Amino acid sequence: MEVVPLSSAAEVGAVAASAIEALVRSRPDAVLGLATGSSPLPTYQELLARHRAGTGPSYGGVRCFTLDEYVGLPIGHPESYRETIYRELTDGLDIPRDRVATPDPADVETAGARYEEAIVAAGGVDLQVLGIGSDGHLAFNEPGSSLASLTRIKTLTARTRDDNARFFGSADDVPRHVLTQGLGTILRARHLLLVATGAGKADAVAAAVEGPVSASCPASVLQLHPHATVLLDPDAAAGL
Ligand code: GLP
Numbered sequence: 001m002e003v004v005p006l007s008s009a010a011e012v013g014a015v016a017a018s019a020i021e022a023l024v025r026s027r028p029d030a031v032l033g034l035a036t037g038s039s040p041l042p043t044y045q046e047l048l049a050r051h052r053a054g055t056g057p058s059y060g061g062v063r064c065f066t067l068d069e070y071v072g073l074p075i076g077h078p079e080s081y082r083e084t085i086y087r088e089l090t091d092g093l094d095i096p097r098d099r100v101a102t103p104d105p106a107d108v109e110t111a112g113a114r115y116e117e118a119i120v121a122a123g124g125v126d127l128q129v130l131g132i133g134s135d136g137h138l139a140f141n142e143p144g145s146s147l148a149s150l151t152r153i154k155t156l157t158a159r160t161r162d163d164n165a166r167f168f169g170s171a172d173d174v175p176r177h178v179l180t181q182g183l184g185t186i187l188r189a190r191h192l193l194l195v196a197t198g199a200g201k202a203d204a205v206a207a208a209v210e211g212p213v214s215a216s217c218p219a220s221v222l223q224l225h226p227h228a229t230v231l232l233d234p235d236a237a238a239g240l
Contacts, residue, residue, distance in 0.1 A: 001228045009197040012231045028061040030126045038079045039131030046091040059093040064100040067139035068180035071105040074084045103179035109161035112151035133168025136204040136217035140180035149182030183221045192228040196236040204237030
């Protein structure tokens with residue numbers, strides 16, 4: 001694992017954006033794995049700024065898969081991860097919407113297997129952007145998730161629903177269930193790029209990077225991956 005301490009959240013975003021651009025320049029049909037949440041926003045804003053300035057690559061040939069999706073939101077809900085990733089990144093990069101996939105909450109029984117098949121059919125994820133939950137979760141793999149898990153339905157912990165209440169107005173309004181890529185799914189991506197900023201992530205980052213590989217800190221699976229990069233601002237790196 002390559003751990004890269006940087007000077008600010010903006011620098012984390014700039015370095016992550018450059019890694020994504022380098023991949024897409026060398027492989028215009030790259031498969032990108034995209035995270036939602038606050039952590040990747042500086043990265044996405046940097047990519048959008050460079051795209052608008054005309055200095056970025058063309059994204060017309062890429063395919064995208066999000067990490068996860070809420071279950072139970074009406075179609076088109078602005079906080080669904082499908083709408084969120086359109087709004088925060090892919091529409092602005094002119095990636096056609098039919099090239100952006102999210103797990104399908106319409107049929108949770110089959111959604112996991114269908115999502116796994118779609119990722120394999122696309123050739124697998126070249127670069128997976130990741131954030132980290134304050135409890136060490138990756139995507140929505142809460143502590144206790146199997147390290148070999150694949151895409152499936154999960155129940156959110158109270159802590160994660162509290163963390164995400166800011167997007168919904170209150171923790172009660174946060175869906176209880178989600179579809180999420182598993183830790184095994186994430187480990188199949190060829191390059192994992194985790195971005196973490198802020199003091200609230202310091203303990204989780206320290207456990208993921210320096211603690212034992214354990215389901216009690218799902219992000220510790222990065223230690224098992226041959227090409228994992230962790231970009232940190234000073235606050236997120238404070239526990240190392
Ligand atoms: C969310 C997402 C994750 C994200 C994490 C951290 O609930 N499902 O993909 O990485 O929690 O979120 P944030 O970046 O907003 O702190």
